[in-house]
Amino acid sequence: MSKSKTNFAIAIAVMGSMLQACGIPDMTKKTADTQLPEQFKSGPNGQASSATVKWQAFFDDPHLLSLIDTAVANNKEINIMLQRISIAENEILARKGEYLPFVRFGAAAGGDKTGQYTRNGAVEDNLNIAKGQAFPAFLGDYQFGLFSTWEIDIWKKLRNATQVAVYEYMASAEGRNFLLTNLVAEVAHAYYELLALDNQLQNLAQNIAIQQNGLLMVRQLQTYARTNALAVKRYEAEVAKNQARQYEIEQQITVVENRINTLLGRTPQPIERASGGFMDIKSKALSAGVPSELLQNRPDIRKAELELQAADLNIDVARANFYPSFGIKAGVGFQAFALKYLINTPESLAAMVAGEMVAPLVNKNAITAEYKNANAKQVQAAYEYEQTIINAYAEVANQMSNIDNLDKSYQLKRQQVDSLVKSIEVANQLFLSARADYLEVLLTQRDALEAKKELIETKEKQIGAMVDLYKSLGGGWQ
Template sequence: MKRRSLPALCLAGALLAGCAHTIPVEQPVPTMDLPAGWSQAAKPAGQEWPDAQWWQHFGSAELSQLVQDGQASNLELAAALSRVRQAESQARIAGVSLLPSVDLSAGASRDLPLAGHRNANVSSSGVLQVSYEVDFWGKNKAGAAAAEASLRANVYDRQTVALTVTSGIVATYLRVLSLHDRLIVARDNTKNAERVLSLVEAQSSVGAATSVDLARQRSAVASQRAAIPDLLQQQREAQSALAILLGRPPQTFSLPDSGLDTISLPEVTPGMPSELLSRRPDIRRSEAMLAAASANVDAARAALFPSIRLTGSAGTQSSALVSLLNGQNLFANVGASLVAPIFDGGRLRTERDLAIEQKQELVQAYRSTVLSALAEVDTVLGEIKSLDEQRRLKMVEMEQARVAFNLSEIRYKAGAEDLMTVLDTQRSLADVQNELGILKLKRLQATVSLYKALGGGWQAS
């Protein structure tokens, strides 16, 4: 009968472990009153929601290749993947407590004869021991559930990092192209200033322009030329930032010269606010962290109750190696033990209270994450609306500034206008062209921010 006890114990432990390993994948999250729509109305046309390849809607094959390279080589993404793998290992470790443990110990010894003694005694032993903690109160199950939830949180965290990295690559690439355009505008403005300077010098040589006029125009030329080195430095810094996002050394990275005229402006509508709860990985991460905290509370409560452990062993021992498996040398035993906390200075209850408060903290953190997400989308929608209006008005201003500059230059040649008017119109044209370039970049980057705020096309599978 004793020989049958150990296999029965092993089978019972395995069945109990299988039952205990039914870990809930999802935990209920706090309910929140979500708005029915956005305060900034979105355009009805365009995509209903960002897709997983949202950056392709900017119409740049070069950008798509850079994003692909960044997703494969970015160092922050590699670190986030390592954190996911660590969480997977921790989840497996936590799940081990739901299974029986089996240990085998074996040994053999021989007595060496001294002088005058020819007999040598040989002894050997082998013991197989099985133990299993009955998870009656669900402590081990809760610990495994917490580890599983932490794993999900790390997976969502990696998706958040991926979205941030991808958005950073797209926004930085657009900045590089914008600076290329602004350099072209700065060089054109310099040429305009130099052309006017040639005119002033010609008039000064015949006494039609004063030395003050000549000094003013030379100052204007110097001011236009001084803007170019700063733009070049900004372009180098943007390319270096892009190289880092791609996981490349900045010294070996460069982009071909191209401007924002190669980029399309995609339109995207934000859908409903409630969709953010399943479309943003940072919100799903907060949910997973809350689920882990709930499981930790369950584990801390279960630790207040007694723990039951079943043990069993079977083995053999013999003074002669050849008779090790002799039936008379076999033995087996089974047992059960109960350990209950009696006095621990309040440690277990304090740990339970700590787990409860940690859960309450994460409840508020979850709500804060949702509110921040809602505010982020609404803010970007308002920014897009404002930038569209600014660009429309700035285009009108630029056209009028160009007309004013051309007319003032013609009138100056004819002697019907003074140089100060030419300088003013020249400066106004340069300023509005630079501002329009900045607004164009801001509008494109606001679209990137909207894609990011909407979760970038990610959706939990």
């Protein structure tokens, strides 16, 4: 190697070292705290988490399974998310291409006339005198060939950016899984709410029948002067109130059916269901496993973890902007001032190759701000990861406690309903024997109706808590 080339290489190396060593702000990454308690406070521990059970095996109702299957295939939000995942996947391809050489084909045609009293004009005049012939007044320029540019990824900026795109793609996929988990839970909640409303409607119809029988009874007693018109009117009012309530429940049923149809990505239509055995549905005994399993089973936690990894790597990408970038340019083709000479070889053959180094030196505010932003986003992503873990643990703990308390509440409400149903017959007998007035009978019937209504609501909450615990553990996306 010649002395001049050696000195040039040394100068470039020294300059690069100087640019690397100065001007980069000192930043500190945050390490996320992922510590969780070893066990949940209540509920079964030590067993594998129920989150690993697929939703097809978790739910028993064939109508519900059919609805969930349709929702998974047709839900608009899921399909929108799939397109976002596709965009993220394409971003990986785009960033991979950035650290490979770009090769382009180009062609151009043009011409120019040089002013006589210019440097080039003087050269043309001399050529005219020397050769004794006129230089063309309008000189053409025709060319075509291949041109290549390549940025040498010394600092791994482009490869790190590609890996960031990979993490973002994986995070998008986990976002889809989290959306799927919520969708399965939403469809199940709406379906069981529909069953509960059907049972409320049936309970109301049974109570109306009882009150209509009571109305006939007080009318007959009024005929024999055993009671007065006030009892008749109070019974008529109670029957009318409950009949009006039927239409309110029917409207709620319509709203819930349409909500399910929206989740299924279709226009309103009747929802097939089996409401008869709703009150006999038993809550599944779910295993929460150990808290650390949430880190693997919950898609939102894995999504937050991948976003943190992407943010970590983005700091390295932003730091590389302070370093010099190296590139190579090359081209080969044909060039001539007239078309008839364009493909003459070797006269019209043209080639070029060049290397370049570009580095920020003065006014680095923009890349400094970008670097600081990357660091701030990494700290933000770490806190969001920690918050997602805490929320997940709290959700599981809340639902485990909720299931236990609802079970105890249901047992007591069941006893209350049984007692009130029996008291209706007792109140009727006392009324017929003139040992109780009509108001006691009416209030007993009203209390029984309200207690049965609360019992149905508690059963719905029990089933809902089971679904929510399954979702909180990370089930429903497999």
